[in-house]
Amino acid sequence: MEKKANILSNAVTKAVVESLENMVFMAVVPMRLIWGKVQILTPYRGAITVAFPEKLVYSITGDLHSQDVNSETNKALFMDTVAEMTNTIAGRVMSMIVPEDEEYEISLPKTGMGDIEYEQGSCYIQHFEIEGSMYAVMVEGSDLLAFRHKNVPEPPPPPADAWGA
Amino acid sequence: MNRILVADDSGTARMFTRRCLEVLGYKEVEVVEVANGVDALSELNRQPFDLLITDITMPLMDGMELVKTVAGEAQFKELKMIVVSSAGNPAREHELAEYGVQIIAKPISPAKLSKALQANQQTDGWGG
Numbered sequence: 505m506e507k508k509a510n511i512l513s514n515a516v517t518k519a520v521v522e523s524l525e526n527m528v529f530m531a532v533v534p535m536r537l538i539w540g541k542v543q544i545l546t547p548y549r550g551a552i553t554v555a556f557p558e559k560l561v562y563s564i565t566g567d568l569h570s571q572d573v574n575s576e577t578n579k580a581l582f583m584d585t586v587a588e589m590t591n592t593i594a595g596r597v598m599s600m601i602v603p604e605d606e607e608y609e610i611s612l613p614k615t616g617m618g619d620i621e622y623e624q625g626s627c628y629i630q631h632f633e634i635e636g637s638m639y640a641v642m643v644e645g646s647d648l649l650a651f652r653h654k655n656v657p658e659p660p661p662p663p664a665d666a667w668g669a
Numbered sequence: 670m671n672r673i674l675v676a677d678d679s680g681t682a683r684m685f686t687r688r689c690l691e692v693l694g695y696k697e698v699e700v701v702e703v704a705n706g707v708d709a710l711s712e713l714n715r716q717p718f719d720l721l722i723t724d725i726t727m728p729l730m731d732g733m734e735l736v737k738t739v740a741g742e743a744q745f746k747e748l749k750m751i752v753v754s755s756a757g758n759p760a761r762e763h764e765l766a767e768y769g770v771q772i773i774a775k776p777i778s779p780a781k782l783s784k785a786l787q788a789n790q791q792t793d794g795w796g797g
Contacts, residue, residue, distance in 0.1 A: 568684055581680065588681040592775040595755025599774060608757045612726065 513619065538582060539620050540590030543611035547602060550645020552594040552610075554586070555620055560637040561586055587613040593641065601651050628652065670719045672699045676709040676735065677724040677753070685777055686722055686753070692779040693786070706730025710738060718748060720789070725754040725761075733761065740768045749789040753777050 517534050524532045539555040556564075558575075565585045566573045573581065590613045602608045620642070628643045643649065673690065677683045683702045690700060701718070703709045707729040709721065721739065725732040732752055739745045752765055755775040762772050771785035 565681075568681065568688075584679055585681045588679045588685075591679075591755050595757075595775050599757050602757060605759055606757070607759060610756060 510619070536618060537620065538586050538615065538617050540583075540586040540613045540615045541621065542590055542594040542613050544594070544598065544645065544648065545609040545611060547606060547608060548645065548647030550643065550648035551623065552590070552597060552648075553620055553642040553644070554590040554593055554639065555642065556586060556589075556639045557637050558617070560634065560639060563635075563637075564589075583615040587615050590615075597643075601648075670695065670698055672701070672716070672718045673720045673722065674709060674712055674718045675700060675702050675722045676704070676706060676727065676732065677702075678704045678727045679724070680704075682724060682753070682775075682777075686782075689777055689779045689782045693783055704728075706732065706735035706738075709735055713739065713745060713748070720749045720751065720786075722751045722753060725752060725756060733765075736765060736768055736770055751782070751785045751789065 521532045521534075524530050536558045537555045538558055538561045539553055541551055541553040544550040544552065561582045562573055562575065565578065565582050568585065569581065575582075591610070594610050594613075598608045598610060622642075622644060625644070626646070626649060628649055630641050630643075632639050632641070673695070675683050675686050677686070680702075687700055687702075690698065701712055703712055705727045706723070709723065710730070712718070713721070721735075723732040723735055727735075730738075732754070736750055736752065739748060739750065750768070750770045751773060752770050753773045753775060757774075765772055769789075771788050773781045773785050
């Protein structure tokens with residue numbers, strides 16, 4: 505009888521902890537993530553994922569709802585917070601890359617804890633910091649990744665008398 | 670304004686809206702929250718509201734169907750409506766505008782909500 509094991513994740517965790525502890529004498533604690541993912545359906549195909557450290561989600565949710573939150577009893581509330589933030593961020597990204605007069609459609613957000621699900625090959629990741637905690641936004645799909653290298657019109661040169669000539 | 674109905678399947682989004690209303694000074698207003706269009710219609714039929722703030726994407730009955738249903742009933746003629754959405758759909762936005770509905774792109778903020786409320790005050794509800 506065999507069972508499935510995430511050998512890769514276990515190896516990465518062990519390698520990081522052992523390396524940092526031995527090389528720079530620092531203790532490392534693996535960070536558990538709560539993530540939300542939205543599929544981009546039209547006019548491009550792709551996905552946008554937002555991943556937050558678990559503790560940051562607890563803090564944001566507690567502040568937002570003005571209540572003490574508990575990791576066991578408020579799991580649905582944490583997921584809802586991440587889903588809404590992901591939905592909003594993905595919608596804003598699309599509103600800035602799709603021409604104003606064109607329609608775009610995004611899926612309902614899916615949320616999860618731990619390993620993030622990647623589906624579409626290459627991925628662009630951007631990191632942010634909020635109150636000392638890091639979070640990341642991941643963009644998948646060649647249609648969306650193409651926006652990293654788009655030709656945009658050059659801004660017009662300054663008028664000849666810009667320097668007071 | 671005395672009573673506001675907020676329809677969104679996300680409790681977090683409803684809380685964002687409630688916070689924005691508080692920042693704008695609507696602290697004495699009664700805010701009722703529902704999670705879908707069916708419950709919103711049920712609340713609207715149960716008691717009078719001055720304003721409906723609804724999401725577009727909701728289970729059971731989405732915001733578009735809710736707006737169309739409300740606009741089709743004379744008893745809601747004075748009700749003002751604001752739609753909050755993260756999807757971009759110019760055709761749908763045009764259709765909503767014909768009902769006199771104000772549209773806010775997520776994330777909702779006090780400034781955006783204030784602007785939509787001011788624009789709403791210049792109409793007499795969807796019939797105005």
